[in-house]
Amino acid sequence: MCRDCGCDQASQEHAHWVNGRMVRHTHAHDHEGGGSPRATDAPRRLVVGRSVLAKNAAIAAQNRMWFASHGIHVLNLISAPGSGKTLLLEKTVARLGRNSRVVILTGDQEEEFDAQRLRAVGADVRQLNTGSSCHLDASRIARELGEFVKPVPQLLIIENVGNLVCPAAFDLGETMKVALLSTTEGEDKPSKYPLLFHEAGLVVLTKMDLVPHLDWNVDLCEGHIRRVNTAAPILRLSARTGEGLKPWLAFLQAGPS
Amino acid sequence: MHEVSLVSALVDQVEELARVQHFDRVLTIWLSVGALSGAEPSCIDFCFSEVTRSSVLEGAQLVMQREDVELACRGCAELSCPSDPAALFCGTCHSTDVDIRKGQDFRIAELEVE
Numbered sequence: 001m002c003r004d005c006g007c008d009q010a011s012q013e014h015a016h017w018v019n020g021r022m023v024r025h026t027h028a029h030d031h032e033g034g035g036s037p038r039a040t041d042a043p044r045r046l047v048v049g050r051s052v053l054a055k056n057a058a059i060a061a062q063n064r065m066w067f068a069s070h071g072i073h074v075l076n077l078i079s080a081p082g083s084g085k086t087l088l089l090e091k092t093v094a095r096l097g098r099n100s101r102v103v104i105l106t107g108d109q110e111e112e113f114d115a116q117r118l119r120a121v122g123a124d125v126r127q128l129n130t131g132s133s134c135h136l137d138a139s140r141i142a143r144e145l146g147e148f149v150k151p152v153p154q155l156l157i158i159e160n161v162g163n164l165v166c167p168a169a170f171d172l173g174e175t176m177k178v179a180l181l182s183t184t185e186g187e188d189k190p191s192k193y194p195l196l197f198h199e200a201g202l203v204v205l206t207k208m209d210l211v212p213h214l215d216w217n218v219d220l221c222e223g224h225i226r227r228v229n230t231a232a233p234i235l236r237l238s239a240r241t242g243e244g245l246k247p248w249l250a251f252l253q254a255g256p257s
Numbered sequence: 258m259h260e261v262s263l264v265s266a267l268v269d270q271v272e273e274l275a276r277v278q279h280f281d282r283v284l285t286i287w288l289s290v291g292a293l294s295g296a297e298p299s300c301i302d303f304c305f306s307e308v309t310r311s312s313v314l315e316g317a318q319l320v321m322q323r324e325d326v327e328l329a330c331r332g333c334a335e336l337s338c339p340s341d342p343a344a345l346f347c348g349t350c351h352s353t354d355v356d357i358r359k360g361q362d363f364r365i366a367e368l369e370v371e
Contacts, residue, residue, distance in 0.1 A: 042371065043284055043369055043370065043371040044280075044369070044370060044371070045367060045368070045369050045370075046274070046278060046280075046367060046368045046369075046370060047366075047367050048274065048364075048365040048366065048367060048368055049364060049365070049366060050270060050364060050365050051362050051363065051364050051365075052263060052266050052267045052270060052288075052363045052364065052365060053263075053266060053363065054270070055266065055269065055270065056266070132261070133262050134259050134262070135259070135262075137262075163259075165259060165295050166259040166262070166295055168295065169294065169295040169296075169361075169363075191343050192343065194293070194342070194343045194345055195293050195295065195361070198345055198357070226353060227343075227344075227345070227346065227353060228343070228345045228353065229353070230352075230353045230354045231354070
């Protein structure tokens with residue numbers, strides 16, 4: 001007996017959609033609203049040529065228009081986990097003060113820890129949990145527009161999920177991608193993950209205060225960045241000591257103009 | 258795993274096509290996987306059957322074609338195709354001031370449907 005319609009009039013076998021599921025079975029009459037079974041249709045070829053991420057790209061384009069029409073400058077911060085994105089943002093918020101027009105969306109698979117840390121220093125922040133997904137996508141950002149992110153001129157910083165691969169492939173509609181790389185990572189990471197470092201409008205080298213304790217060569221690292229990106233400024237900083245924070249803050253403040 | 262979300266996006270796209278183009282089932286899907294797309298063919302293959310279960314793609318044969326990187330130099334205007342996808346510099350004048358013309362996309366090329 002057919003499990004969808006309960007019929008037992010077996011004739012030709014076919015497969016079609018019932019309530020969002022593909023069902024293979026055998027019967028001789030139509031399902032509710034489903035029309036005639038198409039099992040006898042000959043196979044045909046369709047040339048598609050469509051990007052799998054076309055839907056994300058379309059939503060990102062809408063986000064970008066919304067940001068532009070409200071004078072919102074958007075930075076998408078991308079790095080490996082543990083490179084110091086959250087600490088840099090803590091120091092940034094503390095230095096800019098509560099009256100600065102900065103809002104932060106911070107992405108992690110689970111937990112609210114980053115938002116709690118940033119809120120503690122006075123940040124206007126919302127945590128976005130992505131669950132099993134390893135990156136933020138444009139639709140997740142779109143949900144916050146006009147809600148948490150108000151339609152007023154301001155700086156929006158998106159702290160992406162710690163990951164060097166997928167966030168580089170998912171456009172959020174940002175003005176610029178900022179890549180962070182800490183001195184405890186290999187100098188050759190920009191060559192090993194070229195897409196992110198190629199697309200970044202700014203590369204920040206973090207944890208510079210640790211260099212005296214490490215076998216880490218800043219010139220070698222910057223050489224790897226230049227292999228994939230000739231134009232992006234490179235900032236060396238340490239959020240812990242405050243080294244390099246001034247040019248970083250100047251970069252943020254220059255952005256929205 | 259990143260490829261799970263890519264294949265989920267792929268299922269969404271193909272289901273939308275199924276509604277518009279009136280097909281019930283995909284027999285074969287040809288994908289073009291850019292060397293810089295962030296999608297790894299072996300990982301797509303690994304999760305494909307699981308992620309496509311109960312969709313029009315269930316049971317479909319998966320054929321993947323790798324798309325190499327093509328660069329356009331902003332300096333000398335020459336096109337080049339580096340054999341190493343991480344070598345993002347012009348094959349002619351070695352400038353790193355290049356546009357990535359191909360190799361970033363993960364595309365559905367063709368479908369055989371019924």
